[in-house]
Amino acid sequence: MSVVAFHNVTISQGGNEVLRMFDFSVEPGEFVYLIGKTGSGKSSLLKTLYGELKPSGGDANFLEYNLTKLRKRKILQLRRKIGIVFQDFQLLTDRNVYSNLEFVLKATGWKKKSDIKHRINEVLLQVDLPDASNKMPHQLSGGEQQRVAIARALLNDPEVIVADEPTGNLDPQTTDAIMALLFEIGQRGKTVIMATHDYEMIKKFPSRTLKCIGGKLEEVNLTAEDAFS
Numbered sequence: 001m002s003v004v005a006f007h008n009v010t011i012s013q014g015g016n017e018v019l020r021m022f023d024f025s026v027e028p029g030e031f032v033y034l035i036g037k038t039g040s041g042k043s044s045l046l047k048t049l050y051g052e053l054k055p056s057g058g059d060a061n062f063l064e065y066n067l068t069k070l071r072k073r074k075i076l077q078l079r080r081k082i083g084i085v086f087q088d089f090q091l092l093t094d095r096n097v098y099s100n101l102e103f104v105l106k107a108t109g110w111k112k113k114s115d116i117k118h119r120i121n122e123v124l125l126q127v128d129l130p131d132a133s134n135k136m137p138h139q140l141s142g143g144e145q146q147r148v149a150i151a152r153a154l155l156n157d158p159e160v161i162v163a164d165e166p167t168g169n170l171d172p173q174t175t176d177a178i179m180a181l182l183f184e185i186g187q188r189g190k191t192v193i194m195a196t197h198d199y200e201m202i203k204k205f206p207s208r209t210l211k212c213i214g215g216k217l218e219e220v221n222l223t224a225e226d227a228f229s
């Protein structure tokens with residue numbers, strides 16, 4: 001079964017159609033980039049996937065959810081099956097890394113202290129920050145904060161990672177390291193859907209790329225000379 005199966009979907013913001021009657025499909029384990037000019041609809045499409053924006057029309061299925069008919073309780077269920085990573089990390093700045101991660105686990109039903117501790121250590125190891133538990137977010141570099149945000153996204157072992165410009169605030173070297181991490185996560189079997197402006201990075205880490213243009217999604221042929229024009 002496809003992870004994403006959109007047919008004739010329309011997405012609107014403030015009464016304006018941003019993407020109109022487009023199709024979009026993603027298969028399990030795919031790593032998909034979304035590109036397109038500012039305002040072309042990348043974030044709107046990702047918001048639709050994590051249940052913040054309801055499609056205004058069409059047939060929009062994500063995992064086992066029909067996004068056009070999603071009620072609040074189902075939105076919460078859906079969000080447990082996806083990990084979301086943002087450009088600006090969105091860590092809670094008033095508490096350390098451990099508490100940031102604990103907060104999410106408790107909010108998603110984890111009760112046993114030893115399970116919580118074990119899981120937090122596991123995800124921190126996965127993002128190569130085994131000693132970060134006691135650090136406050138402001139004591140970490142941008143790249144390290146994004147690693148913590150990725151660790152947070154992995155906590156509930158989601159099927160899909162949705163990332164909106166995850167390297168947008170990072171320098172080129174840190175970007176490479178974060179991309180390598182996201183690719184590795186993809187290789188371990190998770191589906192990754194990621195919006196980006198950074199075409200150099202796509203060349204370095206090539207994968208299926210879709211462009212938001214003229215209200216539709218177009219497959220980009222990365223080997224074409226005009227791939228990013």
Ligand SMILES: Nc1ncnc2c1ncn2[C@@H]1O[C@H](COP(=O)(O)OP(=O)(O)OP(=O)(O)O)[C@@H](O)[C@H]1O
Nearest residue numbers: 013014018036037038039040041042043044045212
């Ligand atoms: N909350 C909102 N209310 C009204 N219009 C909005 C809202 N959010 C976005 N828009 C509009 O929807 C369109 C698509 O925006 P969106 O953020 O999806 O684009 P984007 O491709 O992600 O852009 P960027 O690359 O700048 O992040 C834009 O015209 C934007 O102004």
